[in-house]
Amino acid sequence: MHLLSDLTLDDLADAEQVVVDVDLRDMNSVGQLKHALDRVPAIKARTFLVDEGASERVLRVQANALGATRHMVRKYALNALRREYSVTGRAPRTPAAEAALRADAGGASIVEAERSLEALFESMLSDAPMSLQAVSQAAAGVLASVRAVGADAWLASVRQHHEGTFQHCLLVTGVAAGFARGAKLGGGQAAALMNAALLHDVGKAVIPRHILDKPGKLTPEEFEAVKLHPGAGFDYLRKHGNVSPLVLDAVRHHHEALDGSGYPDRLKGEQIGPLTRILTVCDIFAALVESRPYKETRTPREAINMLVDMSISSKVDYAAVRTLGTSFGVPLPPEFGDVVRGFTVTRPHG
Structure with a gap:
């Protein structure tokens, strides 16, 4: 796991999958993220966590603009990711x-x-x-x-x-x-x-x-x-x-x-x-x-x-x-x- 503020250009270069958990309403964070994701090939999996509610549709559109291959609702994501990346995900x-x-x-x-x-x-x-x-x-x-x-x-x-x-x-x-x-x-x-x-x-x-x-x-x-x-x-x-x-x-x-x-x-x-x-x-x-x-x-x-x-x-x-x-x-x-x-x-x- 990397803090967005600490990311360098090479941190994600070899990533096979990326799970993004940032506030997509913060344009500074979005700019930093876009800069980092430019190092990840577009074909690689990019999962974006979004909040459900009134702004969910806008957040999904923003995620798609950053190359999201799927979205997950943030409050359910931890348990879902644990299963997906555990031995039960076979x-x-x-x-x-x-x-x-x-x-x-x-x-x-x-x-x-x-x-x-x-x-x-x-x-x-x-x-x-x-x-x-x-x-x-x-x-x-x-x-x-x-x-x-x-x-x-x-x-x-x-x-x-x-x-x-x-x-x-x-x-x-x-x-x-x-x-x-x-x-x-x-x-x-x-x-x-x-x-x-x-x-x-x-x-x-x-x-x-x-x-x-x-x-x-x-x-x-x-x-x-x-x-x-x-x-x-x-x-x-x-x-x-x-x-x-x-x-x-x-x-x-x-x-x-x-x-x-x-x-x-x-x-x-x-x-x-x-x-x-x-x-x-x-x-x-x-x-x-x-x-x-x-x-x-x-x-x-x-x-x-x-x-x-x-x-x-x-x-x-x-x-x-x-x-x-x-x-x-x-x-x-x-x-x-x-x-x-x-x-x-x-x-x-x-």
């Missing part, structure tokens, strides 16, 4: 695409989990209560489906039919189901992990989609924006969700690291609870095996090996990595010391 799935997804392994449970995510993101954007029962039902459906078709097949279906943030959130949920199955978690433990997995990234509703799904490395400023999502999700769920303290803790702290280098609270060691440690490992594994055009999709074995490296570097919990490895057919030594000794002997120098 194109809806066609009936044919949904039928194709349902026909694949685990497809019905993926559709229900996708709908649950959509409802979660919408509720957060509206600051409205969410249905924990609906989340739990969708999460339980994923767990049952993964037990029926296998985690690998379920994850492959997600990668085939989803992209970006929705793909990642669904993959984390499927990986958590694989972990719960492999660890033979009981009903309460499995439900807590599955709910945490489906809820963990709800805070991404407030992060612009062009940052979340950017096809390349984030700038430092963009990464700082992304780092807001665990706290945002925690605050929303604590206010509206009637979510258990353990799940809330996992949502807030799934990006913490055992050595204290994570975020948002830089927790360390025993400050990070067991459920959070498991969710962190599932989240990283999912990020490694997800399909994005700008990165290599890792195999489960490659992902587990990278997590082993992270456990040796005191980032993640080895016990959780080992259980996840077993769940995905990558057995690891039972003792962490054996892994460390093997690592130091076999890793090449340099």
Whole structure:
């Protein structure tokens, strides 16, 4: 966002879209704006905010003279723009695409989990209560489906039919189901992990989609924006969700690291609870095996090996990595010391 008084000729030169919120009755502001917009190609989207009322028609005409491609009434604009630029602003799935997804392994449970995510993101954007029962039902459906078709097949279906943030959130949920199955978690433990997995990234509703799904490395400023999502999700769920303290803790702290280098609270060691440690490992594994055009999709074995490296570097919990490895057919030594000794002997120098 730029203040009109601070704009330079180059500030908008690379803008793909411009949202203009100025008083179009102030000729000085209009002159400054016209000077700035001369740097933006006419074909680029220009959204002008206008006040409703007696002067609305005149303001729309003024906006059109400045190259407006659309108008929005100011008092409704913030919520509308949040939705448009959030993950909820993606194109809806066609009936044919949904039928194709349902026909694949685990497809019905993926559709229900996708709908649950959509409802979660919408509720957060509206600051409205969410249905924990609906989340739990969708999460339980994923767990049952993964037990029926296998985690690998379920994850492959997600990668085939989803992209970006929705793909990642669904993959984390499927990986958590694989972990719960492999660890033979009981009903309460499995439900807590599955709910945490489906809820963990709800805070991404407030992060612009062009940052979340950017096809390349984030700038430092963009990464700082992304780092807001665990706290945002925690605050929303604590206010509206009637979510258990353990799940809330996992949502807030799934990006913490055992050595204290994570975020948002830089927790360390025993400050990070067991459920959070498991969710962190599932989240990283999912990020490694997800399909994005700008990165290599890792195999489960490659992902587990990278997590082993992270456990040796005191980032993640080895016990959780080992259980996840077993769940995905990558057995690891039972003792962490054996892994460390093997690592130091076999890793090449340099």
